[in-house]
Amino acid sequence: MIAIGSTLRRLAPDRAAPDDGATRKNMQQLVQLRWIAVFGQIVTIATVHSGFGIALPLAPMAAALAALVALNAATLLRLKTRAPATNVELFLQLAFDAAALATQLYLSGGVTNPFAFLFLLQVTLGAVLLEAWSAWALLALAVACFAGLVGFHRPLELPGGDESELFRLHIEGMFVCFALDAILVATFVARMGRNVRERDARLADLRQQAAEETHIVRMGLLASGAAHELGTPLATLDVILNDWRRMPALAHNAELLDEIEDMRAEVRRCKAIVTGILLSAGEARGDAPVVTTVAVFLDEVVADRRGARPVGVIAYENGFGEDQPIVSDTGLKQVIATVIDNAIDASPHWVGVTASREADALVIAVADDGPGFAPEMLANFGKPYSSTKGRPGGGLGLFLVVNVVRKLGGAVVASNRPGGGAIVTLTLPLAALAIGKAREDVG
Template identity: 35%
Template sequence: MFSDLSQSPLSKNLQRLFVLRNIAIIAQCLTFAIVYWTIDIVIPWARMISVVALLALLNLLTWVRLHRKWPVTHTEFFLQLLIDVLALSTLLYFSGGSTNPFISLFLLPLTIAAATLPWRYTWVMATITIACYTLLLFIYVPLPHEHSNHLIEFALHVSGMWLAFVLSTVIIAWFVVRMSSSIRDRDRDLAKAREQALRNEQIIALGTLAAGAAHELGTPLSTMAVVTGELQQEYKNDVEFQNNIHILRDQIAHCKQTLTQLLAKAGQDRTEHGSELPVDEFLDQVLDKWKLIRPSVKFAYQCTGTQPAPRIMDNQLLSQSILNLLNNAADASTKCIEIKSHWENLMLHLEIIDDGEGLSAEAMQRAGEAFFSSKTPGQGFGIGLFLANANIERFGGSVRLFNLESGGACTQVVLPLLE
């Protein structure tokens, strides 16, 4: 009903209060009908019906207000509860005051205030309800009483007390349960937000260090390029030396190109400078690049899915993240890596299976944490899996690691595809 509303706790509570007030109005109308048609009693019906009509009009205005994107304040919510207290007090005034068995319904707005509002509002509400109850001890329109029907009236009074208790219990339980559910949802969202903020801080720190390292490495690489160029010119007749210098210059050029791309891509949004590719073509490009980086690694690739293949964002961060996962599997594998890809319903399922020793209990628990590595010291920095997981989650995907019963570990990647 209120799908477009703000999901703040007070907005949700006002929605619940709107529903509770509807239930109260219906219950009051049913009670009036039963009393009017089954019990011969004279009370100011017109005034009581006017109070219920005004309460219904207020709830209609609340319904209109709920469809506006205005923030709900503590004061507004308190005033809504206060109107319910005044309406209940007026109805009780015309129907016996403190002798009315429904007098215990004063506990409902007080309980809701205690569960949803700051303590100051709660104490004000407690003072108001106590004052209303106290006034109704002395000021009220008494109910007609006949001594000949004393037992029947007493039975009706006890039945009314029972009904008031049942209504109070059900409404309080329902409201408190929904409140607890909202609190748990809020705590879960806050925990997720804190985790995301911490991860963003770590990514920013890594990006800052990477940019600094790129600038610092630029000068030595330029110096090495100049020196190797002079050596290449100086020893032109030495064929073996020329071959070695050529390889060295190619490696230096590759390092400089990597640093240039690192600096150029820093800070770019994932949707900028990114084209779309069929998912099978994208995976082929990633594997071709990986074969150049790790030519000694043996792997078997299996690709299944509907044709024509859906498209995926061709983004350097995404491809680099998959490369990081492939490199981790290559480091853990002893003989061969098995890679499986399958797409359906605009979702890509990628599995990278190695034949290594599998993940230890600590690695299973801490996999994906920044600067945690299960490799021997000096063999890994503990940031490849962390950055891969962070980037894939930014694209709406997920990464899961688990051990296989047959041995080895499996890295499972799920990524959304484009329509």
């Protein structure tokens, strides 16, 4: 069991609110879309007023454009802050855009202006970006604006009053409006939809991580309770075996004495395992995290595995380079020991352990010469009860390893070797192991 107590402390962190990255990205997309709207309106107003000779109220229309520019400037300043973006902000921005469009249409013919159908773009954006209540509210606002423009608008006055010319301009304007709507929907709505999907994927990952951490809490409580319960009978067995060793009837039987010593050694080993569990749970104070170096730390882990497990060869190579001080504790050692033990189970005659440095990370690769990982095992690597050993509770070791390394900011990658066997690579950021770094992050 790996750093149970530290795990319990880490499983109730102050989680931030759901990532607002998608909302911020969508606000940036709205800024870009608004710049396009401002530029398009300037070109359209200039073309209609100067090119077609249609009189337009330039001053109020320019004021509406200035309001859009001011909103964009305020939004850019807002995005520089670290405050999370919200659904209400997106709704207010889209509502402002709809109101600005309604203002421009009121000043230029109302619903007879072919660009009145740009309200559909606002509704589409709201359906993609907003929560249900705000999307419906934006739809209601757009419908209200469109309905109001039917009866209230400033009519366009064509030079000479040629109605056929007005109809021709209306058809051409509808074509431009349709093309503009289609381009903007295909471009910006697709981008915003991708941002929403990325957010949903991150939330799904967070839910999965929360479920895994809840599982670790349950295992931690079970292991800690079992360790407490086992402590007393193990101590009793140790005392009884020690008394047997001194009994006159057994003291002169060398064969029985050897067996008693073997039993005492196994009891002491069980007691050491129980002590390690309690230590990892934060209930033993005698073995605090210690300052060591990468070389010494790895040498101790490999030496411990060589002494504890029957294995033909553990080929160990430390290519880390310059030695570096780190903070080590029992939990961190057990993470690596678990991976080595799994390799020994798969390949008792040979296991390879190599250490290297990549950028600012310690990379530990544990290879074996066994049958390798099955495809379904690779697909579910690190998930609880994903194991090929066929015994109850199998797969929990790697599940805990993956979670411990992830909490340190690292990663665990499993793959099959081209020549046969498997390899598990642990990447541990040196910053997480540095002196002064709280070891509560382990587990």
